[in-house]
Amino acid sequence: MIRILAAAALAASVFAAPVLAADKPVTIRAVGTWGNLSNYFKHEGPFFNEMLSEASGGSIIGEIKPQTELGLKGFEIMRLVKNGVFDFAFGLPGYVAQETAAFDGADLATLTQDIDTQRQVAEAYFPTLETLFADVYNAKLMMLYPFPSQTLWCKDEVTGIEDLNGKKIRTYSATLGDFVEAVGGTSVTVAFAEVIPALEKGVVDCGITGTMSAYTAKWNQVANYAYTLRVGWGLAFGAINMDKWNAMSPEQQALMSKEITALNERMWAETATEDEVAISCITGGECAIGEKGSMTLVTPSEADLAALKPIGQQVLDKWAERCGKECVDNWNSSVGTVLGLIATVE
Secondary structure, eight states: OHHHHHHHHHHHHHSOOOOOOSSSOEEEEEEESOTTSHIIIIIIHHIIIIIHHHHHTTSEEEEEEEHHHHTOOHHHHHHHHHTTSOSEEEEOGGGTTTTOGGGGGGSOTTSOOSHHHHHHHHHHHHHHHHHHHHHHHSEEEEEEEOOSOEEEEESSOOOSGGGGTTOEEEESSHHHHHHHHHTTOEEEEOOGGGHHHHHHHTSOSEEEEEHHHHHHTTGGGTOOEEEEEEEEOOOEEEEEEHHHHHHSOHHHHHHHHHHHHHHHHHHHHHHHHHHHHHHHHHTTSOOSSSOOOOOEEEOOOHHHHHHHHHHHHHHHHHHHHHHOHHHHHHHHHTHHHHHTOOOOOO
16 A cells, blocks of 8 residues: 555656646556667657647547656556556556466467467457456556567577576566476576676576567676577556546547557567567677677577477466466467467366
8 A cells, every 4th residue: 555655646746737738638647668678668658648649639648657767566557557546557467467367378488489379369368358457457458569579598508498407597477487497497586677687696597588678678788698489478468447448538438449559550560570670689680779789699499499389388287277277268269279279277
């Protein structure tokens, strides 16, 4: 409660009162993801601080700050949206999965190796997440979008999946922890901002994050090997407080839905290209967006990719144990049909 009250006070101080440009404008106070990463400064920030007001002629005023600027932890954000401290939030389902493991179902580690399949998975699981956000957080799910693919960044030499055995690996979700355990490693939860010192001090040997996130955050300052085995997509959500949504006029709801859909398309399209750009930059290749890194690129071998099938089944079965039979049956009839996989639980 103290953190909620503090967040409310902070929100009041950092969101300036807007100039009203319409008879009954709606102001939507939003929380973004990480302010130093491209998803925020290229998409989330401009959408709420500029585009939404322009598209609505001032009928909807958006205001957004990244969670990093607000000093919030990922698991706190949707609780604050539920309590009405904020109206809208971007975030990762992995950070809300402590409420119920079902939130992880659209981004289980290693199960999806290409972005087109990941989009099919997201669309198949959207109705499930839509219901979960409504029931758990009194929120309307508006969008699902990916960060660039989640891969491994290691300080010492890694030549393939077998070299992960015995390593301490930074993770940020239970399903990534299941992957690390399946390959014989030790899962260590470390906040994104603390990964570089954790690698320097040997708290972890490797870290998992997105390709562009690793480049932007300069993980190449301490990590030497970029092992591009895809272990996830960092699938993210955008959700609005249901009371706020219901207070909007039908015209405002329609416009908001239209603009969010367009934003979602832009983010999927850009993510499809960011892997190649980020990996080239961080490993010393062509780089038009900043300084080149000097990490050694390690691509997964055919043996590595073959090993993912039993590993993925272990990840799936571990998640199924946490989620329960009803959850698993739903997953099998939605995502399972897309991937051709079956989760089982006793």
